[in-house]
Amino acid sequence: MKKVLKKKYLLYSLPFLFLFAVVFPKLLGHGMFIDGVLYATIARNLSQNIGTFWEPYFTKTIFPSFSEHPPLGLYIQSILFSIFGDSRWVEKGYTLALAILQLLLISRIWKNISNKKDLSWAPAFIFVITPIVFWAMANNILENILIVFLMIGTLFIIRGCRAQKNYEAIFYGFISAIFLLLGFLSKGVFALYLLVFPFFCFYFLDKANKSKAIICQISLLFSTIILSLPFIFYTKSFAFFKLYFENQVYKGLVGDREISDPHFEILRALLEQIVLPVSLCLIIVLFIRNLKLFNFNRTTILYLLMALSSSLPLVISSKNHAAYLMISLPFYALLIASLFLNYLSRFHDWCVQTKYGAFLLYSLVISMSFVIIILSTRNYNRVLKNAEYHNDFTMQGKMPLENKLISFCPKWMRGKGATKMMASNLARDYKISLSLNPNHQFRIFLLNDPEACSIPKGCTLFFPKNPKEFAIYDCQEISSIDSINGENEVLMDSALFWYDGSKQQQE
Structure with a gap:
């Protein structure tokens, strides 16, 4: 029994080992995606009282008042600069900590919804091996903190839809509204898709209490409106969001900002991102050699609706950065894991119960550990980007x-x-x-x-x-x-x- 438990823990460690093999070595070298450097600069400035919460400051000549994105994510990072000082390790440690939180939260959502709780490692692993995901985790972009807030909000929605008492459904709806608002204050309109989750849970969440799901939905909507009122009536926040919607949202919708590709280009980018995790699952299917129907049940439909609601709205914008898909990829990872549930379950049992599976598992863990050590040693203090x-x-x-x-x-x-x-x-x-x-x-x-x-x-x-x-x-x-x-x-x-x-x- 102890050996079985040990093997299970090794499976649970795979997403984190991959994270440290691919992301951690990049953080030890010099260079980061420019937007990540920009956000770190503004956060450092805030920590030194250069600029204010509603008027973040970049430089004297460029964005002396930064209104491209809401400021909460930058402010949270600035707290770390206040604690640990002005060092590049602050933004690197911050983005790594958010990456770990994302993996933990994806596993938690799976455990709260799926009957196969032992497979909680699978959606986290599928998520972290998606190329844009491990790129984002290494580059301090605002989607990282947004995902954390929205996945916590999702967990509270699940609880609210399964509540037994009316006041519990109201309370959980209110708490999820808080995290929705925190997401909005970190990355703007991308957070709003959380508003429709109780509606999906009403139809497709196992063990959902339908009357409480309705109450949770109403609580979420009204709480979001009520919590937003102070930001509408406060002069500085209203002025900030006026600029944000004019310069970022509206211009993005009409094609006056950044990249003007065809609107459906984002769907092609989505297919490119999920090729690797889906291919890995197909390899497991071929390895198991016991073909069954895909697991397309109510839970799978729930993940599908969550994923589509967070990615399809991007079609209306001409700003088709693949990084914008980050907010939907946790749910696509859950969807893929649910679709391949039968095969992943068989693979899990094979790893835990057979000596060949154990050999493969130990080999993966040992090899990934060596990769972490080798790449970390190789990349330390090297120029990796912005040479x-x-x-x-x-x-x-x-x-x-x-x-x-x-x-x-x-x-x-x-x-x-x-x-x-x-x-x-x-x-x-x-x-x-x-x-x-x-x-x-x-x-x-x-x-x-x-x-x-x-x-x-x-x-x-x-x-x-x-x-x-x-x-x-x-x-x-x-x-x-x-x-x-x-x-x-x-x-x-x-x-x-x-x-x-x-x-x-x-x-």
């Missing part, structure tokens, strides 16, 4: 320059993603703001490129000593303005700066 920045500004020591406005020439930045990369990392490490004003004392140049702006005479190399692609020059002799004073600085066109319609921005 143009880190080779010059991280691997060559700390630059003796901070909280300055520095000039840059947009001629070589546009269309290459270099502006966003440079602006984010310089702001993150040195609180430096890139300026279109060409006359600041310190100026950044792209080297060895025929399209680059030439370095004026009178400028001397400031940092680094051995530049590879970028360098900052001290142009004090020909400078006409103080690079600390930014009161009269012209703001960059943020929409043009960040969202130029180039697919290249989807790193």
